[in-house]
Amino acid sequence: MKKIPISKPYITREDISGVVSVLETGQLSLGPKHTEFERFFAKKIGTKFAVAVSSGTAGLHLAMLAAGIGPGDEVVTSPFSFIASANCILYVGAKPVFVDVDPETFNIDPKKIEAKITKRTKAILVVHIFGQAADMNPIVKIAKKHKLKIIEDACESVMAEYQGKKVGTFGQSAVFAFYPNKQMTTGEGGMITTNSEEIYKMCKSLANQGRSDNIQWLDHQYLGYNYRLDEMSAALGLSQLRKLDFMISRRRQVAGWYNDFFKNYGDIVTTPKIAPGNTHTWFVYMVRIIGVNRDKVIKILVKKGISSKPYLPSIHLFDFYKKRFGYKVGAYPISEKISRTSIALPLYVGLKKEDVNYICHQLINYL
Numbered sequence: 418m419k420k421i422p423i424s425k426p427y428i429t430r431e432d433i434s435g436v437v438s439v440l441e442t443g444q445l446s447l448g449p450k451h452t453e454f455e456r457f458f459a460k461k462i463g464t465k466f467a468v469a470v471s472s473g474t475a476g477l478h479l480a481m482l483a484a485g486i487g488p489g490d491e492v493v494t495s496p497f498s499f500i501a502s503a504n505c506i507l508y509v510g511a512k513p514v515f516v517d518v519d520p521e522t523f524n525i526d527p528k529k530i531e532a533k534i535t536k537r538t539k540a541i542l543v544v545h546i547f548g549q550a551a552d553m554n555p556i557v558k559i560a561k562k563h564k565l566k567i568i569e570d571a572c573e574s575v576m577a578e579y580q581g582k583k584v585g586t587f588g589q590s591a592v593f594a595f596y597p598n599k600q601m602t603t604g605e606g607g608m609i610t611t612n613s614e615e616i617y618k619m620c621k622s623l624a625n626q627g628r629s630d631n632i633q634w635l636d637h638q639y640l641g642y643n644y645r646l647d648e649m650s651a652a653l654g655l656s657q658l659r660k661l662d663f664m665i666s667r668r669r670q671v672a673g674w675y676n677d678f679f680k681n682y683g684d685i686v687t688t689p690k691i692a693p694g695n696t697h698t699w700f701v702y703m704v705r706i707i708g709v710n711r712d713k714v715i716k717i718l719v720k721k722g723i724s725s726k727p728y729l730p731s732i733h734l735f736d737f738y739k740k741r742f743g744y745k746v747g748a749y750p751i752s753e754k755i756s757r758t759s760i761a762l763p764l765y766v767g768l769k770k771e772d773v774n775y776i777c778h779q780l781i782n783y784l
């Protein structure tokens with residue numbers, strides 16, 4: 418029987434030899450690779466600076482700290498996301514204030530933001546979900562009007578564009594992630610991008626135990642963390658970055674095959690929509706199925722050797738969010754409806770057209 422995973426990293430000889438050559442030098446941390454990775458990444462996104470960190474979650478934590486967000490502050494964000502984008506607000510003692518999402522793009526709905534702004538609101542944490550940018554023009558306008566900082570969670574959307582401008586360039590800082598299911602991987606790893614030298618220096622220092630550039634190794638100026646990315650991961654990141662455009666073009670091709678197939682089944686399968694002016698970089702290919710028990714569909718697909726996932730649960734309905742903030746079912750109806758009906762199908766570089774056809778046939782046959 419076929420065995421099709423939901424995601425799979427694309428690792429070539431070049432990746433392997435890059436990692437092995439770091440091992441051969443013996444310099445496994447704080448070497449030239451992580452600096453090179455930072456510079457190349459900043460150039461690729463189009464920001465002045467980038468800071469490599471040990472995960473996307475670590476990057477989000479530092480972005481919150483560097484923005485000066487703390488106890489008593491509120492941060493507006495999306496409930497339809499991976500939990501780390503809200504948890505990072507809790508890490509610094511602030512309160513996530515959710516705003517429901519757009520039913521087509523699943524990104525935060527700018528029309529609903531202003532109603533949630535209070536005297537305590539300090540920032541908007543914009544999540545670009547699944548490989549597509551949020552609607553940034555109105556968000557930037559609202560942030561200016563209310564003097565709020567913008568921090569982007571771009572962990573799922575590397576290289577995605579909004580009206581010709583890449584995600585990661587809109588906020589005071591932005592965070593990317595390189596877990597093996599993302600568009601590019603370093604194993605575990607992440608990156609913060611910024612155009613501010615001050616934010617850059619702060620993030621660099623906080624990721625390295627609160628050290629500053631020009632001081633002794635055992636001098637610590639702030640409460641810092643060890644969120645450093647090691648050299649093997651940085652070497653992998655560099656070789657992955659060199660083929661990122663290729664990898665994204667292959668992801669687009671796979672998404673196109675799915676779209677073509679599902680075109681004739683619009684009444685039972687809702688396919689992803691791309692907002693005008695956006696380019697999509699396909700972290701996942703998520704469809705919504707109408708009138709059928711989604712969890713049952715996932716089980717049926719497993720029996721056919723196809724792995725799929727209920728992406729994503731709405732964050733406010735996790736137990737500790739419900740307990741802490743009193744959220745109930747119905748608080749964010751659009752996010753919740755998407756959570757109930759969505760299935761992420763396999764999508765990775767190297768997935769064959771015949772596999773996509775097999776997946777689509779199995780799904781449609783059941784429906």
Ligand SMILES: *Cc1c(COP(=O)(O)O)cnc(C)c1O
Pocket residue numbers: 472473474475498499501502544570572573594595596605606607
């Ligand atoms: C993957 C992801 C993260 C966190 O990345 P890790 O590297 O796994 O810590 C944060 N936010 C979103 C939206 C993500 O998809």
